[in-house]
Amino acid sequence: MAKEGKLVEAITSMEEDFAQWYTDVVRKADLIDYTSVKGCMVLKPAGYAIWELIQKQLDERFKETGVENVYLPMFIPESLLQKEKDHVEGFAPEVAWVTHGGINELEERLCVRPTSETLFCDFYKNDIQSYRDLPKLYNQWCSVVRWEKETRPFLRSREFLWQEGHTAHATAEEAQERTEQMLHLYADFCEEVLAMPVIRGRKTDKEKFAGAKATYTIEALMHDGKALQSGTSHNFGDGFAKAFGIQYQDKDNSLKYVHQTSWGMTTRLIGAIIMVHGDESGLVLPPMIAPVQVMITPIMQKKEGVLEKAAEIKEALKEFRVRVDASDKSPGFKFAEQEMRGIPLRIEIGPKDIEAGQAVLVRRDTREKYQVAIDEIVTMVAKLLPEIQKDMYDRALAHREEHTHTALDYDEFQNIITNRQGFVKAMWCGDTACEEAIKEETGATTRCMPFEQEQIGNVCVRCGKPAKAMVYFGKAY
């Protein structure tokens, strides 16, 4: 019908142009606005509310593992940033500098934090004296600045919101354990709360964080078959501790260096949610992070009793995030707008329903409609929301599995990368030169060496030397 046409006209089709579809959804779902500073966006209420829900649920999970929140300055003196060689080399090209205070030039310029390892180290140096002070399990919620050249909402902005966890431990083993623990916490969060399946594994040396001994990652597959790094956890060993002189006195009276970790997740997750779950009608939010889970839409709202009944239903559903859309738009407009914004469930209630003692429930993800007795609405909502959450995960997982291929030789590898989308699993020799050649020749990068290794062959997919690991390759955001 004609009306159906109008819905898809509103945004670019994801099949035609995924990048443009993404940009359209971000704007039309009212998540952000652009500003006059390149790469810095306004997170509008609909977008910020998603972040708040992510933040709240992640924060709870952190605290269950003993993590405490702190807040450190947003400025780093140049001399401090330069203490760890690899770290400064990794970040120097993209930091913003403060050179003046008022009209006076500063004696030492300050960088706006791109990440806070150096600040935490500077702080730990004083905060840690004895083995009794360890471990330190700190996290901060803040924004960081990286002067990116090419920017995209949520995926790559110059300022972005994130959390950065920074821990200090007495032993290497304990640091390693924490690094992996947080990676799994991230992965579980993505899967349980964002309904987004992820691959858990380790980054190659080429892809690891500047200054890290080892970087672990969770990688998700977007709807267009490209990979998105969705969270990372780093083990620094004692590298930073040696650069900054962070020592503690152990039981045996000797001075030892601490072992550190850091881990972070960002507003990029919102981009991931859009690109994993979204469809031709816009955003589809998993119920657990949907700022509005249920929108009640009154029909013929000026008829006596309609708004009252809507309010009654809202009250009955108060354990959920529920709202009534009593604006004087037509119902069709409201339906389309709610779909664009990804609201998981809507309830239609009109005079006919009231007479029949029922209401209509509609799922955002499948558009399935249910006629439900008004008394049954609470039960039905309580049943449908988790069902939507689970179905969304299952669909995302099925999509990833359909788009995960295995390559036994290089011809096959190139063929898959060129002609299909998604992840390619292949064996790799462990040599950076090979990894770089693959990137050069195919555009695919190593996403991660998964914890769950499969022995799909014995030799490197490119060079034929003995293989060291099975790697997920893919084109990445």
Next chain:
RNA sequence: CGGAAUGUGGCUCAGCUUGGUAGAGCGCUUCGUUCGGGACGAAGAGGUCGCAGGUUCAAAUCCUGUCAUUCCGACCA
């Protein structure tokens, strides 16, 4: 940072080639009728044409610079 494109009321765009002082649709406001998939009528409000220079009697239009946005690459969460 390289390549391409764009910038005109809140949004989408026309006008620019050939300079003469700004238009449409949607949205917004008010009133009325409507309401189960993007309603309708009537009356209104709203723009120094991204910004800064230059050329000219005169610039949305021509020239230079700059900023921002989008897409494609390189780099990154």
